[in-house]
Each structure stands twice: as structure tokens, then as C-alpha cells.
Amino acid sequence: MKDCKVMTIQDYSSFGQCSLSVALPIISAIGIETISLPVALLSTHTSGFEGYTYVDLKDNVVPAVNHYKKLGINFDYIYVGYLGSSAAAKAVEEVCKLYPEAQLIVDPAMAENGELYNGINEDFAQSIATLCKKSYIALPNLSEACLLSGVRYSRIQTKESILNICKKLEDKGIKRFVITGIRTNEGMILAYCDDGVVKFIPTQEVKGDFLGSGDVFASTLTGALANGLTLSQSLDVAVKYTQKTVKVTSLDKSHWYGLKFEKTIPYLLELVQNK
16 A cells, blocks of 8 residues: 555644644554644643633645645645634635545534534534535534534434434535434444445443544544545544543543543554554
8 A cells, every 4th residue: 555645734732632733643653644734823722721822824724735736745635623714614625626636534623512612603614514515524523413414403313313414414415424422312323424325333422521532533534544444444443442542531530631542542553453
């Protein structure tokens, strides 16, 4: 297999184990050359911290990628995480035009518990929907899947209601996707759609809020796909690694601001090597 390059575009929060500070080490650990392009630089992430610093870098995205293009640097995957503004999302659209052959992986990163994140508006949501339609695969959580499909959010779902959301997403032009964080009366599951076929995977729930778990999942899935694994294999790796990392983090009650993914990297490598 040829060496792959992944460019990941999202914010960089220096402290807090999310976004680029998760994507770069996890994808690199799997053996994939990873180029990180921040749309913003923050001292910490915005969940639970006050007084954080913020530097807007979205205007550097297209010039930087133009520079890569002139240098003859190509990318096999473009993985997009938290962008925070419609202007940043539109910059990513321009990047995709420069690299039309790259597989686009989009984590919509805009909502939780049925509500948009603070500072996120409908214009941004529409920009993200456009990116999802262009993507090789989109990775919404349940809240984001409801927003993208136009279905009213409900905390508890059935497989029938999820199939309805999946059908709505396909109708809107999002053809390949993974929906995470689905709670049913029987337990937690995720759903994925590939070539019009929807499948369900049972997942384990650990009580508590674990910030950055979506970033760990999306980064692991991206790295596994870039490593040549199938979508099914990549999902198996991403689910098991994220669950293991959440469990390890849950043992340290003082570690509320992110996942202790560094502690479980050996397990990640074992999962990938055994595929």
C-alpha cells in the first residue's frame, strides 16, 4: 500500500485534548503522515473554561493550501473537524476544489443534546450540510444527524426512527455516513450507511460526559481508513478504541476536560495490526 497523506482542517485548542491536538497524534500513530491546518488557535477549548485566548486563522486556510498545491504536495484524505464559522466552511469548499481527488471526511461538529453549540448559527449549519453532501463520509452525532436530515430531535430512538433519519439524509444527498451517540431502550448503538445499506453496531455506555470523544472516534476512523482498512473494519477499530479510552478516562475523576487517549495508544496499534 502506498503511503497516504491526510490533511486535517479544524481548530487547535492547545489544552483540552480535542480537535487538532487529538487528530494529529492519533492519525500519526496509525502510521499516516498528517498535515494539520488550523482555522483558529485557542489556549483551551471552550467547554468549561473561561478567559481562553482565541486567534482566528481561517483566512490562512486557502493561501496555505495554494502553497501546498504549488509545491506539488497531494493529499489522499481531507478530514474536517470543528470549523466554527460559515466562512471557514466555505474556505474548506475551496480547498476541496483544489484537491478534487482527495476523499473528504466531515465531522459536522456543531450540535449536542439537540441544540447547536454556542455561537453556531443556521448559516453555518447550511455550510456544513453542503460539505457533508460533498463528503466521502460524514460523521454526525445524533443531534447533528437530526439537524442535517430535518427530523426533530429525540433523546431516545428506535431502529425504525433511525432508519427514517438515514432515509432523509440520503434524500438530501448525504450518501455515506455514520451516526454516533444513539440511545435506544435496549442500549447505545451507532448506525452507518454505505451504498444504501444501513447497519447497526452496539456500543457501550459509560456514565458521564466525556469531552472530545467524538474527536477521538473521528480521528481513529480517518486513520484506519487511510491505513487501507474497509469502512467496517475501521468502524470496529474506532468503536473499540474510543470505548477503551473512555473507560480509562472515567477512572480519573479529575480529568474532565478530554480523553486520556495517550494512555491507550498501544491498544490502538494492536487493533489496527490485527485487522
